[in-house]
Amino acid sequence: MATKHILIVPGDGIGQEVTAVGKKVLDKIAAKFGHTFTYDEALIGHVAIEATGNPLPDESLEKMRKSDAVLFGAVGHPKYDNDPSAKVRPEQGLLKMRKELGLYANLRPIKLFDELLGASSIKPEILKGADILFFRELTGDIYFGEKGRKNNGDTAYDIAEYSRYEVERIARKAFDAARTRRKKLCSVDKANVIETSRLWREVVQKVALEYPDVEVEHQFVDATAMLLIKDPRRFDVVVTANLFGDILTDEASQIAGSMGMLASASIGDGTGVYEPIHGSAHDITGKGVANPLASILSAALLLDISFGMKAESEAVISAVDGVLKAGFRTGDIADKQTPADKILGTNAMGEEVLKLL
Amino acid sequence: MATKHILIVPGDGIGQEVTAVGKKVLDKIAAKFGHTFTYDEALIGHVAIEATGNPLPDESLEKMRKSDAVLFGAVGHPKYDNDPSAKVRPEQGLLKMRKELGLYANLRPIKLFDELLGASSIKPEILKGADILFFRELTGDIYFGEKGRKNNGDTAYDIAEYSRYEVERIARKAFDAARTRRKKLCSVDKANVIETSRLWREVVQKVALEYPDVEVEHQFVDATAMLLIKDPRRFDVVVTANLFGDILTDEASQIAGSMGMLASASIGDGTGVYEPIHGSAHDITGKGVANPLASILSAALLLDISFGMKAESEAVISAVDGVLKAGFRTGDIADKQTPADKILGTNAMGEEVLKLL
Ligand SMILES: CC(C)[C@H](C(=O)O)[C@@H](O)C(=O)O
Ligand SMILES: CC(C)[C@H](C(=O)O)[C@@H](O)C(=O)O
Numbered sequence: 001m002a003t004k005h006i007l008i009v010p011g012d013g014i015g016q017e018v019t020a021v022g023k024k025v026l027d028k029i030a031a032k033f034g035h036t037f038t039y040d041e042a043l044i045g046h047v048a049i050e051a052t053g054n055p056l057p058d059e060s061l062e063k064m065r066k067s068d069a070v071l072f073g074a075v076g077h078p079k080y081d082n083d084p085s086a087k088v089r090p091e092q093g094l095l096k097m098r099k100e101l102g103l104y105a106n107l108r109p110i111k112l113f114d115e116l117l118g119a120s121s122i123k124p125e126i127l128k129g130a131d132i133l134f135f136r137e138l139t140g141d142i143y144f145g146e147k148g149r150k151n152n153g154d155t156a157y158d159i160a161e162y163s164r165y166e167v168e169r170i171a172r173k174a175f176d177a178a179r180t181r182r183k184k185l186c187s188v189d190k191a192n193v194i195e196t197s198r199l200w201r202e203v204v205q206k207v208a209l210e211y212p213d214v215e216v217e218h219q220f221v222d223a224t225a226m227l228l229i230k231d232p233r234r235f236d237v238v239v240t241a242n243l244f245g246d247i248l249t250d251e252a253s254q255i256a257g258s259m260g261m262l263a264s265a266s267i268g269d270g271t272g273v274y275e276p277i278h279g280s281a282h283d284i285t286g287k288g289v290a291n292p293l294a295s296i297l298s299a300a301l302l303l304d305i306s307f308g309m310k311a312e313s314e315a316v317i318s319a320v321d322g323v324l325k326a327g328f329r330t331g332d333i334a335d336k337q338t339p340a341d342k343i344l345g346t347n348a349m350g351e352e353v354l355k356l357l
Numbered sequence: 358m359a360t361k362h363i364l365i366v367p368g369d370g371i372g373q374e375v376t377a378v379g380k381k382v383l384d385k386i387a388a389k390f391g392h393t394f395t396y397d398e399a400l401i402g403h404v405a406i407e408a409t410g411n412p413l414p415d416e417s418l419e420k421m422r423k424s425d426a427v428l429f430g431a432v433g434h435p436k437y438d439n440d441p442s443a444k445v446r447p448e449q450g451l452l453k454m455r456k457e458l459g460l461y462a463n464l465r466p467i468k469l470f471d472e473l474l475g476a477s478s479i480k481p482e483i484l485k486g487a488d489i490l491f492f493r494e495l496t497g498d499i500y501f502g503e504k505g506r507k508n509n510g511d512t513a514y515d516i517a518e519y520s521r522y523e524v525e526r527i528a529r530k531a532f533d534a535a536r537t538r539r540k541k542l543c544s545v546d547k548a549n550v551i552e553t554s555r556l557w558r559e560v561v562q563k564v565a566l567e568y569p570d571v572e573v574e575h576q577f578v579d580a581t582a583m584l585l586i587k588d589p590r591r592f593d594v595v596v597t598a599n600l601f602g603d604i605l606t607d608e609a610s611q612i613a614g615s616m617g618m619l620a621s622a623s624i625g626d627g628t629g630v631y632e633p634i635h636g637s638a639h640d641i642t643g644k645g646v647a648n649p650l651a652s653i654l655s656a657a658l659l660l661d662i663s664f665g666m667k668a669e670s671e672a673v674i675s676a677v678d679g680v681l682k683a684g685f686r687t688g689d690i691a692d693k694q695t696p697a698d699k700i701l702g703t704n705a706m707g708e709e710v711l712k713l714l
Contacts, residue, residue: 076549081575084548084555084562091549121587126478142499142517147552155520156556160499163512190600191441192433192448195504198441199513205441218438223636225608226616229586230478243547247604251582259583279580 003036004307007067009060009273011045012090013280014290014346015073021350022071022295025319028357029303029312040067044097045075045090045280055093061100064271069306071299072097072275078282090280098138102269104166105173107301108134108249108262108277110232115324116257119333122229130232130255133181135174136245138266140166141196143242162196162241167203174239175211184215184236188224188244200241221248228252249277258332260291263298265305272306274298288345291330293320296353319356328352360393361664364424366417366630368402369447370637371647371703372430378707379428379652385714386660386669397424401454402432402447402637412450418457421628426663428656429632435639447637455495459626461523462530464658465491465606465619465634467589472681473614476690479586487589487612490538492531493602495623497523498553500599519553519598524560531596532568541572541593545581545601557598578605585609606634615689617648620655622662629663631655645702648687650677653710676713685709 006026010019023039030037042060049055055075064070075090097103110132117124145159171187178185187204189197201218208216219227221244227234228248232255240248253259259278266273276294284290296316304313327342329335334343344352363383367376380396387394399417406412412432421427432447454460467489474481502516528544535542544561546554558575565573576584578601584591585605589612597605610616616635623630633651641647653673661670684699686692691700701709 081549084558089549095550121480121483122478123480143550145514149552149556151520154522155518156552157502157516157518158551158553159514159516161512161514163508165511190603192438192446193452193500194515195506195513196515199506201441222603222607225582225604226610229608229611244604246547246579247582247601250579251586251608253583254586 001034002307003038004068005038005040005066006302007063007070008039008041009044009064009070010041010073011075011280012047012077013074013282013285015075015280017285017288017290017346018276018292018295019071019073021292021346022299024350025296025299025316025353025357026071028354029316032315032357033309033312044093046077046079048093049088049090053088055088055090056096061097064097064101067271069302070271070273071295071302072273073295074276074278074280076280095143097273098266099144101271101273102139103266103273104137104139104268105170105266106136106138106245107265107267108136110134110249110252110255110262112256113261113321113324116261116333118335118337119257120254122254127232127255132232132235132252132255133177133237134245134249134252135170135177135237135239136249137166137170137240137242139268141242160194160196162199164199164203167200168207171204171207171239174237175207175214178214178237179211182236183213186217186219186224186235186238188219188221188238188240188248190221191218192220196241204239224248225251228255253277258291259294260330260332261293261297263294263301265301267305272302274302288347289331290346291332292346292350293330296320296350315357319353322356323349323352326352358391359664360395361425362395362397362423364420364427365396365398366401366421366427367398367430368432368637369404369434370431370639370642372432372637374642374645374647374703375633375649375652376428376430378649378703379656381707381711382653382656382673382714383428385711386673389672389714390666390669401450403434403436405450406445406447410445412445412447413453418454421454421458424628426659427628427630428652428659429630430652431633431635431637433637452500454630455623456501458628458630459496460623460630461494461496461625462527462623463493463495463602464622464624465493467491467606467609467612467619469613470618470678470681473618473690475692475694476614477611479611484589484612489589489592489609489612490534490594491602491606491609492527492534492594492596493606494523494527494597494599496625498599517551517553519556521556521560524557525564528561528564528596531594532564532571535571535594536568539593540570543574543576543581543592543595545576545578545595545597545605547578548575549577553598561596581605582608585612610634615648616651617687617689618650618654620651620658622658624662629659631659645704646688647703648689649703649707650687653677653707672714676710679713680706680709683709
């Protein structure tokens with residue numbers, strides 16, 4: 001019977017729609033398990049720029065710092081994507097949130113619900129049983145190094161940077177997690193070309209000495225991009241840098257059938273942030289068809305990791321499982337066998353999950 | 358009836374085994390079509406370090422410059438991979454070759470031979486008809502920027518850099534190719550975070566104005582990594598930066614059934630270099646099981662692009678097709694239906710191709 005304060009930060013596009021459903025699930029859990037969850041909302045991304053000129057207003061950051069956990073949606077808007085010279089961009093809000101809250105570890109569990117075996121473009125016999133936990137470093141690399149122009153704007157540069165302690169702390173988190181799983185860790189880098197990757201590999205090799213019970217391999221990012229599809233079951237825990245993690249986890253979403261199924265937890269020094277790995281998806285925004293399950297599963301991660309509420313978290317996951325077993329699908333996870341009346345929109349899918357809670 | 362001088366540069370690991378087969382195919386083509394091909398060999402990578410201390414001896418570079426085309430194998434050795442502090446590395450030879458020969462455009466055609474529909478981990482109905490031509494920029498980006506350490510080695514950095522003209526010239530090559538194909542071009546970047554990507558997008562948008570007949574889209578690299586697997590047929594020509602191209606083309610090898618099937622052409626200011634996209638693969642080196650078809654298909658690209666020999670190139674491709682139609686497979690492209698006596702080693706597979714020429 002705990003009292004917790006949760007900040008809802010929907011952001012842009014379908015972030016608004018799916019986060020509203022995630023919040024309802026948290027509400028239902030509170031009622032069911034006798035907790036008191038209080039809520040507030042804050043702006044980030046394009047909606048924050050529109051309202052305040054700032055992609056992450058100080059007020060939002062303050063609210064994040066003061067909350068026990070953040071349920072986040074997505075940021076982004078095609079307007080900026082098509083204008084490479086825009087100075088203020090929604091993504092700056094996201095990156096600033098990650099940096100200011102010290103969210104250096106982004107956990108992305110990739111697990112296929114058995115009912116969705118058919119929804120992936122990968123063959124079921126390759127997928128069955130795949131279960132990967134990604135640790136993506138989230139506050140360093142080329143994302144946060146100095147960047148700019150020279151030669152009258154004709155040359156652009158970005159500096160990728162990593163320091164030893166940054167690699168160490170994410171490596172430890174990944175090794176700790178591997179210990180609770182199948183005791184295998186794959187560290188992904190491009191040490192045959194990139195200096196930050198050579199430091200990365202050096203540090204992971206050193207941290208590995210503290211975990212003799214965990215089997216470690218080092219893979220290049222290009223080979224990993226191939227192996228993830230060829231043989232996803234060979235991976236247990238994967239740890240990698242910010243940019244490589246961005247690419248590989250989006251790719252790995254195909255292992256889970258759809259990006260619409262994948263939740264993530266960003267943790268570090270303070271408040272944890274929980275969000276779908278999908279983006280703002282303006283092509284389907286406002287149509288009410290976005291898959292809310294990634295936001296619901298993000299709520300499950302929030303309950304587990306930030307609040308230590310295992311039973312509550314499992315209740316959410318098994319409700320999602322139940323809804324899938326009952327044959328309900330959003331468009332992104334439907335296949336040819338799905339009857340039309342089982343294909344639900346965002347809210348209807350949310351209602352089915354709530355019913356099972 | 359042409360006279361051409363071809364430099365064979367096998368490099369490391371299975372590079373030796375597969376390039377020998379590629380050369381035999383070139384020989385056979387010369388005989389069949391009445392050309393005179395002369396050959397020389399040169400060292401690169403680990404074998405060059407062992408022999409001379411230098412991963413790309415001046416002598417090799419001179420030979421490359423003087424030849425009409427280079428048939429290249431692979432570089433790399435686990436010894437260096439496990440020692441992030443090694444100062445001399447095989448890959449330096451490869452990167453120097455690319456830079457010194459001005460090989461700024463790396464063409465990687467991804468096309469599935471129909472017979473291999475079953476060999477991929479992706480579902481046949483997703484793959485059938487997929488046909489993508491990648492243009493990977495090859496002499497810029499984080500590969501060639503300044504890199505090093507600071508803070509007593511505790512901080513590593515790599516600078517990614519692109520200048521306008523570098524993006525322009527590869528974009529033009531990609532647009533030109535799109536014109537001869539399905540007239541669709543996808544430019545891949547990470548313009549929502551990275552400044553070099555914003556320059557990239559700006560320049561591609563500008564070059565696009567010269568090609569109003571080509572339909573252009575811009576995708577983020579993370580979304581592309583996902584879409585390649587989810588719906589490979591949506592892509593025609595893809596153009597991207599060095600690092601993103603490295604990752605995405607390895608991933609896309611699964612579309613072609615196996616990395617062992619993929620050839621590439623590196624072209625630019627002078628001599629063109631043709632090579633499999635697979636690496637040195639020391640785990641299978643010396644076992645005689647490596648798939649030589651990527652090297653054979655690299656020879657086909659060499660004939661076509663560097664020598665303008667279309668018929669000769671097509672003869673090679675249709676011999677490969679014939680061998681696959683006859684049911685022959687190397688281990689990497691065999692599936693459960695392949696009878697054991699049709700699974701061939703490197704040389705036997707090469708012989709089957711030669712028989713059909
Ligand atoms: C929106 C974008 C800046 C972000 C990233 O690249 O980190 C997104 O792709 C993600 O993975 O959370
Ligand atoms: C060996 C390595 C340096 C090289 C690269 O990263 O370019 C390889 O992966 C390739 O794609 O040719």
